[in-house]
Amino acid sequence: MFDLLQIVDSLQQVTKSTGGDTNGDGHLSFFELLMMGGWIMVPLGVMLLLAVYVFAERSIAIRNASRIDNNFMNIIRDHIVSGNVQAAKSFAKNTNNPVARIIEKGIQRIGKPIDSIDKSMENVATLEMYKLEKNLALLSVVAKAAPIFGFIGTLVGLMQLFSGINNSNEFEIGTIAGGIYTKLITSITGLLIGLGAYLAYSYLNTQIDKTANKMEVAFADFLDVLQEPTR
Numbered sequence: 001m002f003d004l005l006q007i008v009d010s011l012q013q014v015t016k017s018t019g020g021d022t023n024g025d026g027h028l029s030f031f032e033l034l035m036m037g038g039w040i041m042v043p044l045g046v047m048l049l050l051a052v053y054v055f056a057e058r059s060i061a062i063r064n065a066s067r068i069d070n071n072f073m074n075i076i077r078d079h080i081v082s083g084n085v086q087a088a089k090s091f092a093k094n095t096n097n098p099v100a101r102i103i104e105k106g107i108q109r110i111g112k113p114i115d116s117i118d119k120s121m122e123n124v125a126t127l128e129m130y131k132l133e134k135n136l137a138l139l140s141v142v143a144k145a146a147p148i149f150g151f152i153g154t155l156v157g158l159m160q161l162f163s164g165i166n167n168s169n170e171f172e173i174g175t176i177a178g179g180i181y182t183k184l185i186t187s188i189t190g191l192l193i194g195l196g197a198y199l200a201y202s203y204l205n206t207q208i209d210k211t212a213n214k215m216e217v218a219f220a221d222f223l224d225v226l227q228e229p230t231r
Contacts, residue, residue: 040153040186048193051142054135055200062132066211068099073218076103077225085110098128099218106222125215132208143197150190154183
């Protein structure tokens with residue numbers, strides 16, 4: 001039966017053998033763990049910052065784009081049905097969201113065939129979707145690249161570890177365990193960053209789909225309004 005004190009002492013020796021315990025207290029802080037990952041932590045840190053920036057910037061942009069007044073289409077309908085097309089156009093132009101810009105394009109084409117109006121509005125909708133999805137692909141890249149960088153760091157670290165053992169002819173369990181423990185930090189970090197980026201990408205895509213649905217509903221409502229008789 002192993003003595004608990006011996007186990008703790010062995011773990012502390014492994015911790016010290018990694019070289020990450022800079023203050024010599026026998027424990028590794030979060031910062032010390034990160035530093036033990038080596039140079040590969042630099043690109044991982046860059047990818048983390050990039051993912052956080054893209055997520056924050058896109059979240060704000062998508063939230064602003066999805067803010068649509070429930071009475072917007074009712075006001076547009078009242079203006080068009082009453083024959084006051086200019087008022088409807090001004091109202092849509094002064095409203096800053098994708099739905100308003102799509103409707104504004106449709107109002108500008110009033111008097112032309114429905115197919116022409118439909119096509120013009122579809123072109124604007126495509127452009128608005130492109131704006132919503134701007135830089136979103138970067139999150140997908142980080143989600144795939146971060147785990148790969150983490151594994152590369154682990155493999156490179158293991159090669160260096162065994163190369164050092166081979167050159168020095170030393171075979172101490174504490175040194176080997178400590179070295180492997182150190183190099184696994186890059187894999188864990190890469191996986192966590194990749195998972196976070198993937199979840200952020202999925203969340204933003206869901207929010208974009210909701211905004212796109214609002215755009216489609218307003219699109220259909222506007223075409224219906226054009227079929228209503230004027231007062």
